[in-house]
Amino acid sequence: MAMITWDVRLETRHPQIDEQHKALIQAFNNLHLAMKQGKGKDEVGRTLTFLTDYTKTHFRMEEDLMARSGYPGAKEHREIHADFAGKAQALSDQFNEGKTLITLPVMTFIENWLVDHIQREDFRLAQFLGGKA
Numbered sequence: 001m002a003m004i005t006w007d008v009r010l011e012t013r014h015p016q017i018d019e020q021h022k023a024l025i026q027a028f029n030n031l032h033l034a035m036k037q038g039k040g041k042d043e044v045g046r047t048l049t050f051l052t053d054y055t056k057t058h059f060r061m062e063e064d065l066m067a068r069s070g071y072p073g074a075k076e077h078r079e080i081h082a083d084f085a086g087k088a089q090a091l092s093d094q095f096n097e098g099k100t101l102i103t104l105p106v107m108t109f110i111e112n113w114l115v116d117h118i119q120r121e122d123f124r125l126a127q128f129l130g131g132k133a
């Protein structure tokens, strides 16, 4: 498991989306760092809560762009967001209630999900928005 490095492979070229993706990756990296540095449950919990909340904020922004532009893939993209947001919220709740730990496979799942989602669904959306502009 590594921190996610921002580079051109993640760039959609839609300024607002890219700006939020950078913040999202920063939030993931902060969680990674808190775990790696052996921070206490409270601090790890805070970074996890922030990542979960920011993920939802970001999804809403993209969904707003989809709705306003009449993006044809909106329904599928929204469902993919909802599925991940639900998993992230459940993890965050369970961790903060002391019912689960954040394991390496969980971090790897989040990392892969973010990268894959940006490169597939978000690239497709950005391309559509760019083409319309």
Ligand SMILES: [Fe+2]
Pocket (backbone or CB within 6 Å): 059, 062, 077, 081, 117, 121, 122
């Ligand atoms: Fe998305």
Ligand SMILES: [Fe+2]
Pocket (backbone or CB within 6 Å): 017, 021, 058, 062, 118, 122
């Ligand atoms: Fe996104």
